[in-house]
Amino acid sequence: MRKQPENPLREARQGDEAAFLLLFDEHHPPLFRFAWRLTGSMSDAEDIVQECFLALLKPGCSFDPARSSMRTYLFGAVRNQALKRLQRQEQSLAAEPILFRTPEAELLRDEAARAVASAIAALPETQREVLLLAHYEQLALAEIAQITQLEIGAVKSRLQRARVTLREVLAAWAPQLEGSK
Amino acid sequence: MNDTELDQLLDSWEAPPPPSTLRSGLRARFPRSERRRLSPRLGWALAFAAASCTVVFGLAQVNTKPVESHFTELFNHVYEHVTGVMASWEASDLVTRIRESRPKVYFDGQLGPALRFDRAKVVDVDVPGEGRYSFTSVNPKREGWTEAGHIHDKTIQFRAGRKLVRIECASTIFDSDRPVFVKHRTGVE
Numbered sequence: 572m573r574k575q576p577e578n579p580l581r582e583a584r585q586g587d588e589a590a591f592l593l594l595f596d597e598h599h600p601p602l603f604r605f606a607w608r609l610t611g612s613m614s615d616a617e618d619i620v621q622e623c624f625l626a627l628l629k630p631g632c633s634f635d636p637a638r639s640s641m642r643t644y645l646f647g648a649v650r651n652q653a654l655k656r657l658q659r660q661e662q663s664l665a666a667e668p669i670l671f672r673t674p675e676a677e678l679l680r681d682e683a684a685r686a687v688a689s690a691i692a693a694l695p696e697t698q699r700e701v702l703l704l705a706h707y708e709q710l711a712l713a714e715i716a717q718i719t720q721l722e723i724g725a726v727k728s729r730l731q732r733a734r735v736t737l738r739e740v741l742a743a744w745a746p747q748l749e750g751s752k
Numbered sequence: 753m754n755d756t757e758l759d760q761l762l763d764s765w766e767a768p769p770p771p772s773t774l775r776s777g778l779r780a781r782f783p784r785s786e787r788r789r790l791s792p793r794l795g796w797a798l799a800f801a802a803a804s805c806t807v808v809f810g811l812a813q814v815n816t817k818p819v820e821s822h823f824t825e826l827f828n829h830v831y832e833h834v835t836g837v838m839a840s841w842e843a844s845d846l847v848t849r850i851r852e853s854r855p856k857v858y859f860d861g862q863l864g865p866a867l868r869f870d871r872a873k874v875v876d877v878d879v880p881g882e883g884r885y886s887f888t889s890v891n892p893k894r895e896g897w898t899e900a901g902h903i904h905d906k907t908i909q910f911r912a913g914r915k916l917v918r919i920e921c922a923s924t925i926f927d928s929d930r931p932v933f934v935k936h937r938t939g940v941e
Contacts, residue, residue: 588782595778603774604767617771618854621778628783687765706762738753741761745753 580641584628595624598642601708602649608703609653611692619656623648639717646710647718650700683744690740697721698733705730781852796837801830843873843890846925850875853906853921860916867919876937882913884937889930900934910934 576582576590583591599620606616623645626632634644691699700719704710705726712730716723753761847869857864859880868876874886887910889903901910901917903926908919910932 586783588779591782592775592779595775599774600770603770607767608765613768613771617774617777620770620774621781624778625781625783683761684764684766687762691762691765706759707767734755734758737762738758741758742753744761745757 580627580634591624591628594627594641598645599624601642602645605646605703605708606649606653608691608707609650609700610656611688615653615656619649619652622652640714643714643717646704646708646714647720650718654696686741686744687737690737693740694733694736698729698736701726701729702733702737783852800833839890840873843888846889847871847873847875849923849925850908850919850921853923853925855908855922856920858918858920861918874935877912877917877919879912879915879917882915882936885912885917885934886937887932887934889926889932891931891933892935896935897933898935899931901932903930903932904928908932912936 576587576593579587579590579594583594602623603616603620606619607613610616610619626648627634634641639647691702694702697719701715701721704715704718705712710718712723712726715721716726719726721729850867851869855867857867857877864880865878868878868884870876871886873890874888874892876884876886878884887900887908891897891899900912901908903909905924905927906921908917908921908925910917912934913936
């Protein structure tokens with residue numbers, strides 16, 4: 572059996588594909604979810620995650636394990652790439668949120684999901700990314716602050732504002748969802 | 753709506769699992785060391801040079817021909833072989849660079865199917881209505897290859913039958929203008 576590499580990133584940079592895939596397998600699922608929720612596109616999310624991992628191998632890569640964890644760095648990289656892409660394409664999630672559930676028995680739940688996707692897409696950019704990282708990826712406020720380059724206080728207030736907005740926008744859905752259980 | 757109800761509602765928006773192409777695509781783009789590819793070839797070139805030297809000295813012992821002419825022949829052989837190895841390496845390097853630059857292919861301005869990277873030294877493209885073509889920027893100096901376009905910066909453009917093929921890459925392939933040599937792969941439509 573292959574020995575677990577001591578420093579997978581260093582070995583990946585030396586051309587060890589297995590070490591590189593080890594890093595990828597460890598980190599990619601939450602990064603993909605985050606990229607997908609930010610962009611609303613499977614292909615964009617796929618491309619962004621690949622770019623972020625490949626960027627780790629480049630000589631000019633700014634990842635410094637003394638400053639942040641690999642996970643925090645990668646979330647930050649995904650965020651930057653997604654924002655760049657969204658600015659370039661001027662896309663809006665609100666226009667057509669993507670859902671992957673089959674709308675039959677859970678039609679109501681799907682409609683609720685669509686409403687949630689639209690409501691989140693309509694949030695200001697900084698509130699949206701904070702909410703996605705806090706609620707969907709369950710990251711600590713300190714880690715979100717590092718990723719978004721904000722103070723913890725600012726993260727907390729943006730998260731609160733996002734939740735207040737969503738509570739108002741989605742108020743009509745609460746009793747319906749309760750009834751569908 | 754309380755916090756728990758909001759959380760429950762937010763959870764109804766589920767993300768899809770990552771597609772399998774995410775991993776396979778990343779593997780395809782993993783930069784493999786070019787040095788490893790070059791080394792065996794240089795090894796062969798050196799082995800060839802050493803063998804040629806042995807033959808020349810052998811001939812010089814039994815032949816009346818002046819030893820200088822043997823050295824000229826040897827030099828020509830080695831020169832041809834080394835330039836062949838370098839051209840081969842350059843062609844492989846071009847394939848790698850195109851593959852890693854996320855190329856998009858347009859036929860007469862219309863987005864078309866992706867390039868094929870099945871060969872080490874040339875890139876294949878399926879041209880709608882014209883069949884499969886191979887291209888490279890290193891002159892293969894073989895029958896069937898013609899100069900049909902050029903590469904400059906991030907754009908590769910050439911003619912394949914009646915179609916104008918334009919390939920837009922995400923990164924620079926060559927800073928200066930380079931020719932494109934094209935061959936129609938007959939029998940593949």
